[in-house]
Amino acid sequence: MKFFRSNKYDSLASLVKACQKLDPRAQTVFYERYKARMTGICRRYAKTVAEADDIFQDAFVKIFNNIGNLQEPEAADSWVKTTVIRTAINYYNRTTRHEEMHGSIENVEWHVESDDYVRIIDQMNVRDLLDMINELPDKYRTVINMHLIDGYTHTEIGEMLSMSDATARSQFMRGRNLLMKKLEKKGIVHHENF
Amino acid sequence: MRTSEDKFNEALRDVLKRKFDDYEEQPKPGALDRIRTRVKPARTFRYWWFSGALVLITISGLLLTRHFDGEHLAAGEAKNTVGADVAVAKVPSVDAEPSGKKSSTQPVNEEISGTNGNAAEANAGVTAVAARRNAQGAAVVLNRMKVSKEKGVFATGLRDSPEAESRQLHAVSHTTVSRWNGNRRANGVQQALLPDETDYVTAHLPGTIAAETATHADSAMTEMPLEELDAIALKEAPVPLHMRGVVAPRFKPVKRIVTNPAKVAWLVNASVLHSYQILTVPSFAATDFQNFNFPTLFTSRSIGYKFSAGVERRGIQLQLHYSGFRQTYSYEIANNNYLVKPDDKGQYHTVRQGDRMEENRRFSMLGLGISRQLRWGHSPVSRFYAALGAEYSHDLNSSQSLAWVNLGLGKQFAVSRHTAFSIGPYAEFSPVKVKGIANPFYYQPYRVGISAGLRFVRP
Numbered sequence: 001m002k003f004f005r006s007n008k009y010d011s012l013a014s015l016v017k018a019c020q021k022l023d024p025r026a027q028t029v030f031y032e033r034y035k036a037r038m039t040g041i042c043r044r045y046a047k048t049v050a051e052a053d054d055i056f057q058d059a060f061v062k063i064f065n066n067i068g069n070l071q072e073p074e075a076a077d078s079w080v081k082t083t084v085i086r087t088a089i090n091y092y093n094r095t096t097r098h099e100e101m102h103g104s105i106e107n108v109e110w111h112v113e114s115d116d117y118v119r120i121i122d123q124m125n126v127r128d129l130l131d132m133i134n135e136l137p138d139k140y141r142t143v144i145n146m147h148l149i150d151g152y153t154h155t156e157i158g159e160m161l162s163m164s165d166a167t168a169r170s171q172f173m174r175g176r177n178l179l180m181k182k183l184e185k186k187g188i189v190h191h192e193n194f
Numbered sequence: 195m196r197t198s199e200d201k202f203n204e205a206l207r208d209v210l211k212r213k214f215d216d217y218e219e220q221p222k223p224g225a226l227d228r229i230r231t232r233v234k235p236a237r238t239f240r241y242w243w244f245s246g247a248l249v250l251i252t253i254s255g256l257l258l259t260r261h262f263d264g265e266h267l268a269a270g271e272a273k274n275t276v277g278a279d280v281a282v283a284k285v286p287s288v289d290a291e292p293s294g295k296k297s298s299t300q301p302v303n304e305e306i307s308g309t310n311g312n313a314a315e316a317n318a319g320v321t322a323v324a325a326r327r328n329a330q331g332a333a334v335v336l337n338r339m340k341v342s343k344e345k346g347v348f349a350t351g352l353r354d355s356p357e358a359e360s361r362q363l364h365a366v367s368h369t370t371v372s373r374w375n376g377n378r379r380a381n382g383v384q385q386a387l388l389p390d391e392t393d394y395v396t397a398h399l400p401g402t403i404a405a406e407t408a409t410h411a412d413s414a415m416t417e418m419p420l421e422e423l424d425a426i427a428l429k430e431a432p433v434p435l436h437m438r439g440v441v442a443p444r445f446k447p448v449k450r451i452v453t454n455p456a457k458v459a460w461l462v463n464a465s466v467l468h469s470y471q472i473l474t475v476p477s478f479a480a481t482d483f484q485n486f487n488f489p490t491l492f493t494s495r496s497i498g499y500k501f502s503a504g505v506e507r508r509g510i511q512l513q514l515h516y517s518g519f520r521q522t523y524s525y526e527i528a529n530n531n532y533l534v535k536p537d538d539k540g541q542y543h544t545v546r547q548g549d550r551m552e553e554n555r556r557f558s559m560l561g562l563g564i565s566r567q568l569r570w571g572h573s574p575v576s577r578f579y580a581a582l583g584a585e586y587s588h589d590l591n592s593s594q595s596l597a598w599v600n601l602g603l604g605k606q607f608a609v610s611r612h613t614a615f616s617i618g619p620y621a622e623f624s625p626v627k628v629k630g631i632a633n634p635f636y637y638q639p640y641r642v643g644i645s646a647g648l649r650f651v652r653p
Contacts, residue, residue, distance in 0.1 A: 022234065022235070024230075024593070027230075027233070028226065031226050031229070035220070035221050035225075035226075036218035036219060036220060036221075037218050039218065039219040039220060039221045040214070040217040040218045040219050043217075043219050044214060044217070053221065053222050053225065056221055056225065057225055057228055057229055057232075060225075060229045061229055061232045061233055064229065064233040064234070065233060065234055117202075117206070118202070118205040118206055118208075118209050121206070121209050121210070121213075122209045122212070122213075126213050126214070126217060129210075129213060130214075130217075147207075148203075148206060148207045148210045148211070149207075149210050149211055149214045149215075151207075151211075173199075176203070176206070
């Protein structure tokens, strides 16, 4: 990840150490460093903008309150990102898990027919694509984000979401198929030629 | 072997990562402020600052106490020494030696020391008090005195005191000192009356003895060359028989207010205060908030406390304060629902609805204050006081600070010679406004209550 550098803190380690001392100026620099990128992540994992704001604030409260436990300041980038993702997962576990467990799981069948989908997605506006991801049910949206964008394996996803590898894989497939279905519903189908 | 599913997933991952890896959005403005209110406040600077202040107050208090104790001791030594020397020079007495050798160079001391001869008994009762009280001071004086082999006794180390300087010590012969002390050591105890002690004693002696003692004390205050002293003839002081063996009453310190401003006094205070508030709603948010509800004039919810400890010198008080109080009120956040209600005259009024919010914020303030206290009154056991001061304090629950202006009035009562108890109304007002945590309001507290405290000072 590429972040801007602060003039005052010459390295990420010094910035993190200052934050560990609860230095308010360092916290501001730290926040400025990550705010845009982490808001983007929250927008991907959240269903709405308001929920993304909630997740973002919860995540930074956790980050500032627990940064003292960070043993390796150089690993702050990945630690911050992981904390934001975990906060998003917890947010939906807390608010929607009960609802999902008792809701009907949509059976989504979709077969790979063409690589055109990839090309189509590549040409889509990122905002439209984000809206489409946001429309996915919470569990699918989470798995799609984790596996396709943030690079977690099915095993890691299973651990983080408290499910088996197979379930994680199955959830991903269903989520992916649902996303493709949504593309079709939007009128973007593989046989369309751009 | 990779299936078509895997290939598709790989391609999908590539394109999505490319799209979202650098995807950024700006958070809502003010998000950082809201995060800060939920983050543990930074304590390092504050703790260091207050710890430093506490250590500074303690050290300065101890140093000032030691310094002024030292001054007091030095002044006491000078006083005792001068008194002793003048008494040696001036007070006539009887030589105890049987030979009756009363040369003009012989200082007459037995009357004061009361150690030799019948004549000494005359003032034995008078000097006994002084002897007892000066025992410690005399010992210190003796350490500073040198007995000259050729000429006499000199005191050293008194030049710092103007009083001592104005009263140069008179020499007495070494042999006379030895004789005067009889079977004591040559540099034995010199006993003399301090001016205030003389007053005390004369007040308790009737008639001629008192007058004579007073005369001795007065004359002791004047300088006289040794030549003149030498010329004074010795004569035995007539002591009435009934005065022999008089036991002087023991000095009993009275309970009184000690206001020695040069001394460092230690202060401890506790206050019970009722908190009030001035709430400012910014104009930009005036239409969003409505129906504010504040606590009643007197309610236990608004009762707070304050503890203080510190030092005082010359009426200037430096104190550490710890106080706790709560800010409670409620208000409504206006929403888009409107209620149309008819009134008694048949007119309809539109009332905007709102969601009620309760504010219950606890302040735990640690502060440092300076104040000036004035005391007045003539009673030895009680005084009135007024104290005006300023204080800077920091809320331990948030990162916000307040400044206070405070005023205390009341009365002090002597508990002992060292301790005074004070009680009276106390009020403080913050000219500084602090911002609300979860709202845009500004809070300005003021507190009124009763303060009680103790003041310790050495008389």
